[in-house]
Amino acid sequence: MIKFFLFLFVIYCLFESIRPNRVQSVATWLGLFQIYCQLFGDLLAIPIFAFCSLEAPRIFCKKSERNLRLISDPIFTSYHPCPWLISPWLSWIWLILVEVYHDFFQTYENKNYEEEYLTPSKHDAKLEWLHAEKEDAPILIILPTFTGHITAAPIASTSYNFHSKGWRVVVCAKVMADGFKSECVTQERMWCFRNYEDQENTILHIKQRFPEASLYGYGCSLGGALWGNYLTKKGKSTLIKGVVIYDAGLDFLKCGASADRRLPLFSSIISKNAAAGWLNWMKWKGIEECKVGENTITKSDAESLKSSLVKFYKLACLGNGFKDLSTYLSTTRTPYKKNSKFPVPTLILTSNTDVFMGREFLKEISALCKKDQNVINLVHRYGAHACRWSGWSAEDWQCSATFQFLHNVHEASRNNPLFMTEQLLSNTKKEDPKRPMSSYAGAVILLFVFLKVFIAPENEVFSFPEFPDFNKLREAGMGNFT
DSSP states (O other): OHHHHHHHHHHHHHHHHHOSSOOOOOSSHHHHHHHHHHHHHHHHTHHHHHHSOOOOOEEEOOBOHHHHHHTOSGGGTOOOBOGGGOSHHHHHHHHHHHHHHHHHTTTTTTSOEEEEEEOTTSOEEEEEEEOOSSTTOOEEEEEOOSSOOTTSHHHHHHHHHHHHTTOEEEEOTTSSOOTTOGGGOOOSOOSSTTOHHHHHHHHHHHHHHOTTSOEEEEEETHHHHHHHHHHHHHGGGOSEEEEEEESOOSOHHHHHHHHHHHOHHHHHHHHHHHHHHHHHHHHHHTOSEEEETTEEEEHHHHHHGGGOHHHHHHHHHHHTTOSSHHHHHHOOOSHHHHOOOOSSOEEEEEETTOSSSOHHHHHHHHHHHHHOTTEEEEEESSOOTTOOEETTTTEEHHHHHHHHHHHHHHHHHHHOGGGGGOOOSBOOBOOOOOOOHHHHHHHHHHHHHHIIIIISOTTOOOOOOOOOOHHHHHHTTSOOOO
8 A cells, every 4th residue: 555655656746747837836835745746756757858858949939031040050949958957946956056166166267357437327337358359259248147247157157158159248247246245246226127227338338348349138037137128128229239038037026026925935045145235235335224216225124135035126116116016016117018129139048947937927928929020939848047957967058049049140130231120921939849759658667667666566576578589480480570
C-alpha cells in the first residue's frame, strides 16, 4: 500500500512539472504543496528534459518580410532548457552562485571604466563603459535590473558578449544601485516612470560622445519596462534603432503587486534589497529623511519596505504623482495605454514559468503584437525570471539571442534603411505548438521503470526484454529477416 501511494505521489509530481500551466502561487496551502511537488517533479523529470525534445517557443508578431528575417536564425528556436535547472527556484540559486563567483574572483574588474556626469535635471548619472576600437561601432545601452548593475548575471553576460563582438556597451548603473554598495547610490530617485527626462538626457549624452554610432537598447526586468515606457513616449523621434526587452511586463508596478500577492517570500527578498538601497543612500548622505515627489520619506518608512514589494511600490506611486498604489493599479492613464506603438523593432522575451510576471501579463504582450508591427514576442515554455539557462552546461541563451536580433537589425538598417519600414504581408500569429509526443513518451517510460523497480513483487527480478534470436526464427520459417 505504501508503494502504491508513493507511486501516485510520483505521478502527481511529474504532472505538476510537465503540465502546461504550472502553479505560480503560494497564497494558499494547496498552492504551497503544489510548488513543493513541482520542485520534486522537476528533479524526477531530469531524464525527460535531457533526452526529449521540447516545443519551440511561441512566436507572436505580425507577419512581414522584415520580421521573419529578423528572427530567421536558428538561435531563436534552439533554446533547450537546462535539464537540472527547470525549477525557477534552482535557477535563481544558480544565478546567485554565478554572481557570487564573479564577485569573488573579480572576473569583471578593470574591464570597464565609470563615468559620472550631471544631467540637466541636476541628477548625478553614473555610466559604466566597455569601449570598442572603432569610433563608429554600434552602442548597446543597457538599463539594468531592479537591484543590479553591470555585475548582475544577465547584464554581465550580455555586456561582455556584445563587447567581444566589437560593440561598445554602456550600462546606466545609476539607475538602481546595488543596495549593499552605498558608494553606488548617487541619488534618491529610483528608476521609475518619472525618470523619462533623465533617460532621454543620458541617451543624448551618449549620442553626443559618439555621433557616428548607431544606438540600441537592452533591458532586463525593470530595465525592460523602462525601455518600453521610453519608446512609447518618445515615438518615431527616438535615436534608438532597436531594443530587446527581457522578462518585463507592460506595467512593472502591476507585475510587482501580483508577485507580492502570489509569492510573498520571493517579493520580500527583492524588497529587502530595495530597502537596503534607500537606507544606505540616506546613511551615505547623512540624512534622516528624503523627498519623493511631494512626500517625505523617513528611515522608518524605508525600514518598512523590507516586508513586501507593495510597500515599496507605494512610495514609487507617490513619486509618480498618484495618491496610493490602489489608485495607480486602477487607473488607465499609463504610458502604454496612451500610446502602444513601438517606433523601432522590439523583441520581447518572456516565459510561461516566469513567477514574477504572471501569465495574465503575457496575454497583454501577445495582444500588443496583433496591432504593432514592430513588436515580436518569443514565449518560452520554461525559464525563470531573468534566467534562460540552456543545455547541460547552463549557458545564458538570452545573451546570444539578444545579440543576433540586434545584429540583424543593425545590418538591415545599415544596408537598406527602407527595409526597416517595409509594408506588412499579412497579419498572423503562429499557432501554439503542441508538446511533442516524445516528451510524453519519456514520461511514460520513466513511470514504467519506476513501476517495475518499486512496485514489482519482491521475488520478481526486473530486467529488460532480450532481443529474439533472428537466426533461429529464420530457420523455423517464421519470417524473412535481414
